[in-house]
Amino acid sequence: MSLKVTLFGGTGQGKTTYTLALLYLMAAGIEGFRIEAEDANTSTKYLNPWRDFVIAKKWPAPTMGRREDQFNLVFQNEFVTDFRWVDYQGGAINIPTDESDESAQLHADIQESNAVIIVADAHTIATRPIIEAEMLTSSTYIFNLLNTYKFKEAVRGEGINNGITIALVLTKADILPDEFKANNYQGLFERSREVFRGVVDFVEEQRSQTSSLRPWLYPAGMIPVSIVGEGNATVVDPGQGYELATVSLTNAPQPVNVHFPFLYAIGNELDRNALTLEEEVGELEERLSRMNRNVLNKILRGRTIKQLHQERMDVAETLKTLEPKIRAVTSVANKKMRSLIPS
Amino acid sequence: MNYETFLFTRNQQRDFTAFMRPKELTNKEISTIASAVGNVNDVSELSPEWPALYCFPIGEYILLLRHYDSGRTHAGRNIPLLEGIAVKRTRARHFAAALPHFLAHQADLLAVVRNVPDIETQTVQKSPDLPWPDVQAGEAIEGAADDSLVNEFVARLTEDRLFIPFNPDGRLMLIAALSDPRFPSLYFAFGTNSDVVARLNKAEIDIDIVSYFNTNLPSLRSRTTNEITSELTGYVSSAPKSRPKPAKPIKPDLPDLPPPDAPAPMRPLRETRAEPKKPHDDALKRYDTGEDAMLTPRQMARKSQEAEQQTEAESEKSESVIGWLGGLIARLLGRK
Ligand SMILES: Nc1nc2c(ncn2[C@@H]2O[C@H](COP(=O)(O)OP(=O)(O)OP(=O)(O)O)[C@@H](O)[C@H]2O)c(=O)[nH]1
Ligand SMILES: [Mg+2]
Numbered sequence: 001m002s003l004k005v006t007l008f009g010g011t012g013q014g015k016t017t018y019t020l021a022l023l024y025l026m027a028a029g030i031e032g033f034r035i036e037a038e039d040a041n042t043s044t045k046y047l048n049p050w051r052d053f054v055i056a057k058k059w060p061a062p063t064m065g066r067r068e069d070q071f072n073l074v075f076q077n078e079f080v081t082d083f084r085w086v087d088y089q090g091g092a093i094n095i096p097t098d099e100s101d102e103s104a105q106l107h108a109d110i111q112e113s114n115a116v117i118i119v120a121d122a123h124t125i126a127t128r129p130i131i132e133a134e135m136l137t138s139s140t141y142i143f144n145l146l147n148t149y150k151f152k153e154a155v156r157g158e159g160i161n162n163g164i165t166i167a168l169v170l171t172k173a174d175i176l177p178d179e180f181k182a183n184n185y186q187g188l189f190e191r192s193r194e195v196f197r198g199v200v201d202f203v204e205e206q207r208s209q210t211s212s213l214r215p216w217l218y219p220a221g222m223i224p225v226s227i228v229g230e231g232n233a234t235v236v237d238p239g240q241g242y243e244l245a246t247v248s249l250t251n252a253p254q255p256v257n258v259h260f261p262f263l264y265a266i267g268n269e270l271d272r273n274a275l276t277l278e279e280e281v282g283e284l285e286e287r288l289s290r291m292n293r294n295v296l297n298k299i300l301r302g303r304t305i306k307q308l309h310q311e312r313m314d315v316a317e318t319l320k321t322l323e324p325k326i327r328a329v330t331s332v333a334n335k336k337m338r339s340l341i342p343s
Numbered sequence: 344m345n346y347e348t349f350l351f352t353r354n355q356q357r358d359f360t361a362f363m364r365p366k367e368l369t370n371k372e373i374s375t376i377a378s379a380v381g382n383v384n385d386v387s388e389l390s391p392e393w394p395a396l397y398c399f400p401i402g403e404y405i406l407l408l409r410h411y412d413s414g415r416t417h418a419g420r421n422i423p424l425l426e427g428i429a430v431k432r433t434r435a436r437h438f439a440a441a442l443p444h445f446l447a448h449q450a451d452l453l454a455v456v457r458n459v460p461d462i463e464t465q466t467v468q469k470s471p472d473l474p475w476p477d478v479q480a481g482e483a484i485e486g487a488a489d490d491s492l493v494n495e496f497v498a499r500l501t502e503d504r505l506f507i508p509f510n511p512d513g514r515l516m517l518i519a520a521l522s523d524p525r526f527p528s529l530y531f532a533f534g535t536n537s538d539v540v541a542r543l544n545k546a547e548i549d550i551d552i553v554s555y556f557n558t559n560l561p562s563l564r565s566r567t568t569n570e571i572t573s574e575l576t577g578y579v580s581s582a583p584k585s586r587p588k589p590a591k592p593i594k595p596d597l598p599d600l601p602p603p604d605a606p607a608p609m610r611p612l613r614e615t616r617a618e619p620k621k622p623h624d625d626a627l628k629r630y631d632t633g634e635d636a637m638l639t640p641r642q643m644a645r646k647s648q649e650a651e652q653q654t655e656a657e658s659e660k661s662e663s664v665i666g667w668l669g670g671l672i673a674r675l676l677g678r679k
Contacts, residue, residue: 011358012418045538049384062420064359064381065374089377091358099467100360101374163640173627181626184633216643230625236419242355246419256627264637272640335636343635 003083003269005262006109008145009119010138011090012244014171014227016060018119019087020050021227021255022262023071030259031332034077038070045069057249063089066102073266075325081270093141111149114273115165115265118142118196122170122224123245125191126180127238133195136244143198151202163217163276165268166203167261168196168340173224174256175235175247185224189338192222196340204341216275219268221337223261229254260336267329270322277316281309344434347470349406350455351377352413352424354463362465363455365404365429372402375546376425382538386412386423388556391450395509395534396517397427398442399548404429405438407445409453410534415462426455429470439528442521444478446514452476490519492561492575497525500551503563503572508580509534509554516561517552 007015023046026035037043046069052058067087073080086109092102110116120137134140150164170192173185180187193200203218232251239245279287285305288296300308319326350363351373361373380397389395394409408427415422428445430438445452459465493516496505505520507513517533520526531552532540540550549566561575638646 011353012420041538041541045382052384058385058387059418059420061381061384061386062353062359062417062422064423065377065379067378067381089353089358089381091353091360094358099370101370102377104370105374184630185626216640216647219637219640219643221637224627224630226627230627239418244418246416248419257630268639275641275644330639334639336630336632337637338632338635339637 003081003114003266004086004109004112005083005115005117005265006086006106006113007088007119008093008116008138008142009090010093010136010141011062013090013119013121013124013137014169015087015090015119016049016063017053017227018169018171018225018258019085020046020053020060021253021258023047024050025255025258026262032076032328033259033263033332034074036072036074038072042069042071053249054253059247059249063087065089066092066105075328078325080322080325080329081266083266090138093138093145107145107149110145113164115167115269116146117167117169117261117265119169119171120192120195121172121244122180122188122192123172123175123235125170125195126176126188130191130194133191136242137195139196140198143196143202146199147202163272165265165272166199166218166220166340167265167337168192168220168222169225169261170222171225171227172245172247174226174228174230174233175245176224185338188224189222193340193342200340200342217272219264219272220340221261221264221334222340223257223264223337225257225261227253227255227258229256257336260333263329263333264337267326267333270319270326271330274316274319274323274326277312277319279312281306284309284312344437344475345472346475347404347429347472348427348455349408349429349470350424350426350459352426352456352462353417353422354415354465355417356463360467362459362462363426363468363470366469367403368429369402375401375542376406376408379539379542379546380410380423380425380535382542383410383423383536386410386421388412389423389534391454394449395532396446396449397532397535399530399532399543399550400432400435401546401548403431405432405435405528407442407453409449413456413462424456427453428455435528439521439526441475441478443518444476446518446521448476490516492516492563492573493520493523495573496520496563497523499563499572500526502566504550504566505552506558506560506562506564507533507552507554508558508561509556510580512580513554513558513561517554520552 007019009015023035023037023043026033027037027043027047028034037046049060053060066089068084070082070084072082088102088106092100092106095103097104097107120139124136125133128136146164146166170185170188173181173188176188180191199220203220206218228249232253233247233249235245236248237246288299288305291299303311347365348363349361349365349368351359351361353359359377361368364373383395389411391409391411394411397406397408397410399406406427406429408425410423410425413422413424456462492505496503505516507516513533517531521529521531529551530549531554532543532550533552533554534556535553536555540553543550559580561578562571563573564571
């Protein structure tokens with residue numbers, strides 16, 4: 001079972017810093033979970049800039065292009081799943097696909113992704129007018145892409161693996177004004193729901209009674225995160241226009257909540273897969289028969305529906321053996337995530 | 344013969360883009376260059392006076408590029424800049440002969456951004472064809488102090504790469520090797536790291552002469568195993584004394600940056616604004632969702648099924664109540 005996790009978010013929102021912290025924390029292991037890179041060089045590639053960050057207090061460079069690497073997730077020394085992790089130059093999201101290869105790749109990545117982790121700058125969400133925060137976090141662009149490649153397709157009943165897990169990482173939570181931290185970050189959550197209301201509304205609609213789609217196909221949660229930890233960085237310049245805050249790291253970083261959104265994305269995705277893979281051959285036939293012929297051909301790639309069903313049953317069987325591990329992942333992660341949909 | 348130019352950087356509004364691009368360089372090729380050179384995490388030691396230098400073939404072209412810190416920032420991060428020239432592969436031999444000249448005059452010939460009036464308002468453009476500069480044949484180029492390694496490299500070119508230090512000595516050795524008529528076209532990465540070279544390799548771009556930021560000794564290393572096959576004995580580095588310090592353009596509205604050789608930790612640019620750490624401010628550590636833990640997809644599905652079954656059961660129950668009531672009324676009314 002292989003998953004693809006794509007990091008989403010505008011330029012400067014904190015994707016690369018989050019990635020470095022996550023891979024550092026999970027390389028050593030946390031709550032029984034560990035990430036292993038495909039080879040030692042891949043680990044070094046991520047650990048070196050993290051070392052510059054910790055020791056020289058230098059933030060990672062703005063990302064140029066796109067970076068994709070293959071990792072394994074391990075729980076108590078047992079393999080859980082492999083996953084591909086993709087990080088981008090954030091601006092790829094605002095460029096038409098014919099103007100940039102990163103942009104075209106990003107569209108393809110979304111289509112192929114099982115889970116997306118949206119990284120958004122909590123400081124921007126809290127301190128900028130909502131309409132500016134939408135542009136800087138790229139929330140509108142993100143919704144546009146998810147809608148095009150994941151939501152619309154599902155509404156039309158196309159696509160085989162309908163649904164996607166969405167984890168919203170509200171990073172830089174350490175430099176939030178105090179009023180947004182009060183009541184377990186209630187102020188931040190409310191404002192974030194507003195900035196990302198396109199996504200929120202879609203998922204919410206799926207949960208309402210009238211929808212023909214199964215709402216649990218879109219698990220969506222958010223969480224405040226900080227890579228540096230409370231009080232270890234100061235805002236040197238709050239930024240204006242396109243410029244985001246300039247932040248100086250003053251003390252040694254102490255990452256907080258970094259692994260939860262990742263485990264949430266992986267765990268819920270495995271759980272969601274277990275659910276959809278168990279469907280009967282009849283159900284599958286019926287669902288596929290409603291599909292556009294071209295799309296169906298892409299999905300079947302020369303297989304019959306029966307063969308496809310058998311393959312899915314095999315994967316479902318593997319997932320069954322993973323059951324305790326899936327539960328281990330979700331029980332750690334889900335307790336810390338806040339629903340994107342207001343209750 | 345003509346050449347074209349390449350300028351790759353970002354501004355506030357637009358993320359990394361080839362603002363000036365050779366006409367036949369594709370988006371995919373630009374993306375390969377970006378993701379390769381993007382593996383350099385810290386460009387603060389690279390300046391227009393002392394840039395990293397790259398020469399490699401890609402697509403239709405051979406590129407000669409320099410890489411340095413633009414002096415501009417985004418979200419506090421230094422913005423790198425890549426610029427230089429592109430020549431069609433069909434002109435490889437001609438270009439190889441002129442390479443030492445281009446390197447010796449890199450400050451003028453590779454400075455593409457200098458012709459851009461304002462990078463913040465710059466749009467994407469295709470490069471015009473520029474006339475070949477007046478290259479003097481046999482231009483006086485000071486050779487490196489010891490060229491025994493270059494001699495050995497001639498014999499081992501197919502098996503080995505030449506490694507040179509990233510300092511003025513290394514640059515002289517590079518120019519010496521490039522000026523040596525015994526070599527065919529040589530490709531190089533001068534001022535880089537192994538991730539960049541590995542990424543280029545993945546795109547089937549093989550580099551002949553390599554200088555990592557931490558290469559200290561000139562040597563020959565196997566292309567396949569990276570093991571040293573030959574080392575320059577008795578080499579005494581003239582670095583770091585002679586390695587030019589970057590002279591960075593400094594934002595006019597900011598106070599002086601610390602000198603580049605000051606201790607690494609960053610100082611806040613405006614110290615007065617820095618607030619002391621609040622001892623009890625640990626909201627993040629206290630953060631908790633309490634009772635609101637999220638359900639997994641299957642838990643959600645089960646819950647909704649249960650809810651459905653419950654409503655069904657209830658409606659059945661109410662239906663039977665209605666049925667019973669109906670019967671009662673009918674009996675009372677004496678029908679049946
Ligand atoms: N206070 C604080 N600042 C952060 C944190 N994470 C990131 N930042 C700031 O945000 C800036 C941008 O972070 P990156 O991780 O480079 O952003 P990105 O999303 O990868 O940006 P692109 O590569 O341009 O797409 C950093 O240079 C820091 O100034 C955090 O946890 N706390
Ligand atoms: Mg980045």
